Amino acid sequence: MSDPAAKPTLERSGSFHPLPFLLGLGLGLILCSATARVVSHRGYHNTFTRFHTVISPAGQYFPTLEEMCGVVRMRCRPGQILVIVGGNSVFEGVGQPAAKLWTAELQRLLGARYVVVNFAFGGALCTDGGARVAEVLRREYPRQIYVANTAPFNVPFPYGIEPYRYLLWEARSRGLLEAYRPRDAVVDRFIIDDFNLGGRFELRGKGWLDRALRFRDFWNWVGYDYLFTIKNPLTPSLPKLIWPRSRFPDDEPDFESRPLRERFSPANREAEMKIVRAFSGHFYEKDSGGDWRPIPKLREEFETMAKAAFPDDQKARTLIMLSRNSPVYLRQLTADEVRREDAAYRDGVEAWREAGYQSGDYGRDFEDIDFGDRTHLAASGGRKLAATVADRVRAMAASLGYLNEGAPQ
């Protein structure tokens, strides 16, 4: 006969019931997961312009794939042509306030038949952010074009770059990516090289748990709409620390409010010139005839990764734009360095095209005032970029058959 005194205190008191407790636990997890699925799928970024700093990893806010897809669903009807913009801070529009953002101008130029969504992030590769969303939405929005920027021969690692790599793991763990053997091989190799056994177990376990429970979707929604709980360098103290992120507008400063002498400070000139020279200098060497040519090993690495970066059907609807630096710095290159620079952009565009993508460059005819610093564009430069990209997007839409009624599927 059991001794009632031996029962745990809570249960003995008659106020704790294990079965209802466990049912409540299970129901609570199911409710959180279901809520996350519904709100993220539907979308909750009512005033989206881009993932500005407060709602980006810089602000300890990590947008989820489903959240980003929700942003698209709120804006794009199935019949419209979806233009997803990815890439780095240049395409994100650093130095361009929301009203002067280059993607807003691109939207204006393309008109109502197109919907432009800016998913570029500071420091991201062309394979991060928007690239994942474009692939995940390939069936839901078959009329889509992905546009991203990079530098000549900058290697497009299929596994992206931190801190945005979580989007790749999220897409993989949910089976949202197309099976594409060249990419799978590169990513699998990366996992083996970069994660020990425990790390691989953790990666898989976290992916599985989040797939089932959607805790990242749920708490991002809570943080965006109701209460933010993560300490971060952008809103370090109360009360702003806990304000829902939706309360923070996209208040990007305007390069155009700064005079040119502040945009291109002589104090930074030497460091900036090193970067400008490395754009082509890192990838080029002189052949026996004294002409510049890409270093074979680096070119080969680029070609391998470019081939693996996107599935073949996505390559055809991807436009890669090579970003040029400000003429303030390019003018200081020697004639020989200019030849190398020109070769890098010409060969860089060609290499992307050979790998199956659409590609071009921009900035050759831009003026000093079109830049806010060495690489980021002021609003005037953004307008020129938008005009260049709009022409290419229209041409791609026509060649991909997006302008025909009812096509393509």
Added chain:
Amino acid sequence: MTDPALDPRPAKRKGPALASQAVSALLGMLLALVLHYVLYRIGLPSEPFIYVAF
């Protein structure tokens, strides 16, 4: 049938029993919320990402 007035056993009070079961279920739901949040937090990087444009 036993007359409740003559039954020596104390009468079971259904109301309080249901209430305590509901409290247990609510506790379970609260723990679910906490667990859900902990899973979210441990997945975040401990150091913030500082982006320097270059």
